[in-house]
Amino acid sequence: xxxxxxxxxxxxxxxxxxxxxxxxxxxxxxxxxxxxxxxxxxxxxxxxxxxxxxxxxxxxxxxxxxxxxxxxxxxxxxxxxxxxxxxxxxxxxxxxxxxxxxxxxxxxxxxxxxxxxxxxxxxxxxxxxxxx
Numbered sequence: 001x002x003x004x005x006x007x008x009x010x011x012x013x014x015x016x017x018x019x020x021x022x023x024x025x026x027x028x029x030x031x032x033x034x035x036x037x038x039x040x041x042x043x044x045x046x047x048x049x050x051x052x053x054x055x056x057x058x059x060x061x062x063x064x065x066x067x068x069x070x071x072x073x074x075x076x077x078x079x080x081x082x083x084x085x086x087x088x089x090x091x092x093x094x095x096x097x098x099x100x101x102x103x104x105x106x107x108x109x110x111x112x113x114x115x116x117x118x119x120x121x122x123x124x125x126x127x128x129x130x131x132x
Contacts, residue, residue, distance in 0.1 A: 026059070033061050042129040043107060047115070048074050049123035058123070063105065071100040073110045074126055081121070083113040088132055106130055 029047065037045045046060035046068065055075055060068045068074060073086065073095050089095040089108050100107045107128040115123045 029059050030061070033059055036125075036127070037061055040127060040129075042109075042127045044068070044128035045126065047123060047125055048112075049115075050121065055123075062128070063100075067099065067105065072098050073100060073107075073128070074112070074124070081114060083111060086110040100128065108132055 033045050033047070036042075042062070044060065044062035046062075046065075047058040048055050049058045050056075055069075057065045057068050057074070073089060086092055086095060087109060089098060089101045089110055095101055095110075099105070107130055109127075109129040109132055111127045112124045113126075114121050115125060
């Protein structure tokens, strides 16, 4: 029940963030990410955008962008049209050896929600945390 409530609230915040991400106004994006982090009390939050076949982390709060860029958790299922929730990445065969799941980060919970512009996926909003 708690996860469902978090997810519903996440989608409401996502609508605001998607509008900000489309404009690529850095100040608004950073404020939105900070608000999402505070609201959900998560360790890491950011936006990954697709640039052709490459992914670029537009913004990442809570860890260095270079560390986040190495994670398969943020790059998996790129074209999935619905959000992805990984409740315990340390028990998921796709991610258990991911650099963000292992020490020193030890992030276990991951939510990725796609961002769209005019029907085309442009990236994802992501939340990562150590708590399950």
